[in-house]
Amino acid sequence: MANYLYIFRGGDMARMSPQQMEENMKKWGAWMGQLSQTGNFKGGDPLGEGGRVVTGKKKAVTDGPFGETKDLVGGYLLVTAGSLDAATELARGCPIFENENGSVEVREVREMRM
Amino acid sequence: MSAVVVRLVGFGHLDLAEDIVHDALVQALEVWKFRGVPANPAAWLMAAAKNRAIDVIRRERTERRFAPEVADLLSTEWSLVPTVASAFEDKEVVDAELRLMFELCDGRLPEETQVMVILKYLCGFGVRELAQAFLSGEEAIEKRLGRARATLQSAGGLAELGDAQRARSRAPAVCRALYLMFSEGYHGSHPEVVVREELCAEALRLASLLAAHPVTGVAGEVKGLLALMCLLAARLPARRDARGDLIPLDEQDRSRWDPALNARGLAALAESGAGAPSEMHLEAAIAAHHAVAASVESTDWPAIVALYDRLAALRPSPVVALNRAVAIGFARGPAAGLAEIDAIESLARLDDYLFLAATRADLLRRAGRPEDALPHFRRARELARNDPERRFFDRRLAECGGGIGHG
Numbered sequence: 001m002a003n004y005l006y007i008f009r010g011g012d013m014a015r016m017s018p019q020q021m022e023e024n025m026k027k028w029g030a031w032m033g034q035l036s037q038t039g040n041f042k043g044g045d046p047l048g049e050g051g052r053v054v055t056g057k058k059k060a061v062t063d064g065p066f067g068e069t070k071d072l073v074g075g076y077l078l079v080t081a082g083s084l085d086a087a088t089e090l091a092r093g094c095p096i097f098e099n100e101n102g103s104v105e106v107r108e109v110r111e112m113r114m
Numbered sequence: 115m116s117a118v119v120v121r122l123v124g125f126g127h128l129d130l131a132e133d134i135v136h137d138a139l140v141q142a143l144e145v146w147k148f149r150g151v152p153a154n155p156a157a158w159l160m161a162a163a164k165n166r167a168i169d170v171i172r173r174e175r176t177e178r179r180f181a182p183e184v185a186d187l188l189s190t191e192w193s194l195v196p197t198v199a200s201a202f203e204d205k206e207v208v209d210a211e212l213r214l215m216f217e218l219c220d221g222r223l224p225e226e227t228q229v230m231v232i233l234k235y236l237c238g239f240g241v242r243e244l245a246q247a248f249l250s251g252e253e254a255i256e257k258r259l260g261r262a263r264a265t266l267q268s269a270g271g272l273a274e275l276g277d278a279q280r281a282r283s284r285a286p287a288v289c290r291a292l293y294l295m296f297s298e299g300y301h302g303s304h305p306e307v308v309v310r311e312e313l314c315a316e317a318l319r320l321a322s323l324l325a326a327h328p329v330t331g332v333a334g335e336v337k338g339l340l341a342l343m344c345l346l347a348a349r350l351p352a353r354r355d356a357r358g359d360l361i362p363l364d365e366q367d368r369s370r371w372d373p374a375l376n377a378r379g380l381a382a383l384a385e386s387g388a389g390a391p392s393e394m395h396l397e398a399a400i401a402a403h404h405a406v407a408a409s410v411e412s413t414d415w416p417a418i419v420a421l422y423d424r425l426a427a428l429r430p431s432p433v434v435a436l437n438r439a440v441a442i443g444f445a446r447g448p449a450a451g452l453a454e455i456d457a458i459e460s461l462a463r464l465d466d467y468l469f470l471a472a473t474r475a476d477l478l479r480r481a482g483r484p485e486d487a488l489p490h491f492r493r494a495r496e497l498a499r500n501d502p503e504r505r506f507f508d509r510r511l512a513e514c515g516g517g518i519g520h521g
Binding site for chain 1: 136139140143144145146147148149150151238239240241242243
């Protein structure tokens with residue numbers, strides 16, 4: 001077993017109607033509940049809008065990140081799974097794909113092995 | 115929730131109010147996605163909207179002038195938070211909702227548009243649901259909302275409810291909007307479920323607020339509307355089977371009708387009293403006949419037909435005529451009902467209307483002509499809007515020897 005980080009982009013609810021939001025919420029609840037029941041769920045949270053970016057040797061601070069909604073990271077989830085394939089398969093159940101621009105980046109959390 | 119925010123930022127900033135509520139909702143939902151929906155989502159949303167309103171008012175207060183009655187209180191930091199907080203108290207919320215409801219029914223807007231903005235600002239209908247409710251495209255709805263907002267924003271502030279004459283003159287439009295909202299829940303076009311109880315409940319809630327208010331409650335129509343909603347809502351427990359599929363009126367287990375709602379509906383109808391009966395009264399009176407009848411057989415169908423006659427005189431429409439034909443089908447037999455359908459003027463307008471095909475099919479079935487009923491049940495199945503409806507017509511098709519539907 002290894003840990004995997006899901007990085008969510010897009011899939012925002014801003015353009016959904018209240019009824020669509022409600023349906024979408026139910027699906028998120030079901031998906032998260034499932035991950036939790038199967039023991040895959042480790043943690044995660046949504047991220048607020050905006051924020052700051054610190055760049056370069058000069059540590060320049062800018063507001064942001066700003067960009068296309070589909071490119072912005074909206075939240076993250078940490079799951080445990082047997083393999084990258086298994087983690088990817090789990091991610092395919094995510095309701096973020098109800099939205100055209102939604103994506104989940106699946107990355108293995110690298111661990112030091114002695 | 116929108117109503118409270120509109121009251122704070124002013125009627126001239128409908129779009130800003132809308133943004134505040136929407137942002138609060140989206141923010142809350144983004145958290146709930148990860149953490150699950152809390153036990154009291156409504157309170158949570160209220161709190162989120164309150165905080166969002168405070169943020170936005172703080173940010174925008176140098177640029178904009180908010181609602182005149184609270185503008186000064188919002189302009190200084192020490193009174194901003196308490197002013198916003200008190201607007202979110204229960205009693206104030208009710209008042210704000212009623213006032214917004216009446217304000218949105220602006221005589222300069224076409225009645226249908228008034229309905230649209232009530233659904234939008236008081237009931238949280240999105241553009242997609244509005245498009246469904248008004249049988250229109252989403253783009254057309256956006257345009258109409260934009261125009262409506264421009265008209266409304268030139269109106270100034272929210273009127274006091276104490277203005278009885280104004281309240282009375284706008285009561286019919288308000289009633290109509292609530293009626294439509296209830297209908298969408300009751301006969302809804304939702305793709306998955308056949309009844310949306312939350313819409314019915316919301317319409318019933320707003321109608322109860324109207325009826326309970328000393329000024330708005332005096333309009334007979336308001337009581338008529340409340341009566342109608344209660345009597346129809348009473349049937350909800352019997353209207354679906356365990357699977358969520360629709361059970362038609364003549365097959366419902368009437369012992370499952372909600373006696374408290376029935377009693378409340380009959381009482382409201384009795385109180386709706388004097389004056390020329392409105393459409394709401396007539397429809398409520400029809401529902402009351404069903405409410406007091408122990409069975410389909412013992413229902414006073416001739417009286418119901420007579421009420422439909424009056425309704426058709428008041429509001430001539432092919433849909434009313436169709437319902438009248440149903441009643442005639444029970445009063446004088448299916449053949450008479452079928453003849454009535456054929457006699458409906460502008461029947462062509464109902465070509466794509468699910469209930470026309472369904473009614474015709476059902477009358478033919480009851481007339482002992484199952485093979486003639488089949489094509490109409492097939493048509494009804496084609497027009498069905500969700501799986502429960504499709505399953506219902508599949509069952510009818512099977513009963514009529516047509517096997518399970520196609521497509």
